[in-house]
Amino acid sequence: MNEVELISACRQGSVRAQKLLYEKFAGLMLTVCLRYLRQRADAEEAMLTGFVKVFKALDQYRHEGSFEGWIRRIMVNEALGQLRRKEPLHLAIDDMVTDVPATAATADSDMAAADLMQLLNELPAGYRTVFNLYAIEGYTHPEIAELMGISEGTSKSQLSKARAMLQRRLGAASASSSTSSPKEYYATGRY
Numbered sequence: 001m002n003e004v005e006l007i008s009a010c011r012q013g014s015v016r017a018q019k020l021l022y023e024k025f026a027g028l029m030l031t032v033c034l035r036y037l038r039q040r041a042d043a044e045e046a047m048l049t050g051f052v053k054v055f056k057a058l059d060q061y062r063h064e065g066s067f068e069g070w071i072r073r074i075m076v077n078e079a080l081g082q083l084r085r086k087e088p089l090h091l092a093i094d095d096m097v098t099d100v101p102a103t104a105a106t107a108d109s110d111m112a113a114a115d116l117m118q119l120l121n122e123l124p125a126g127y128r129t130v131f132n133l134y135a136i137e138g139y140t141h142p143e144i145a146e147l148m149g150i151s152e153g154t155s156k157s158q159l160s161k162a163r164a165m166l167q168r169r170l171g172a173a174s175a176s177s178s179t180s181s182p183k184e185y186y187a188t189g190r191y
Helices: 003-011 015-036 040-060 067-086 089-094 113-122 125-136 141-148 152-176 182-188
Strands: none
Touching (some): 003 015, 015 067, 067 125, 113 125, 141 152
16 A cells, blocks of 8 residues: 555545554654653653544645655654643753853764764753754754744754754763763763
């Protein structure tokens, strides 16, 4: 069953087609939700609620752009809603130290993707959310500002601070990689 047939069958209420659509996209969409929500249970809840919205809104999909992108947008919005309920973004944005010095850093080739994702996950909620929306999802600052209910300048500032914090932590990880592994380094909490 191709994507057009799958969507059509889902619109007609086919439980089998809905199951196939869910199975096709669930893993990827859970990964999307996990980038915004620290707890797996929260990400799973956002994904499941997102799929309910996908199935309810299938009649609104006009086959313009990718279907995966359409689903991803729903998941991002659901994850952001869940994040607003779990972690007040305004606190993460307003209360953070603003003088985070950037240092030149290069990621070691042996640093695992999981270690990089851990670095992202450790960012404050506001930094992490703006970074994910801009650098990974490809949203613009005006779009991020609208999604998050912040100013465009705040979006730009949060991205800059997130990058600086990531550079600093990557630099520290690179410096300590000669004495310990990244996992050992992050386990200490001294960065």
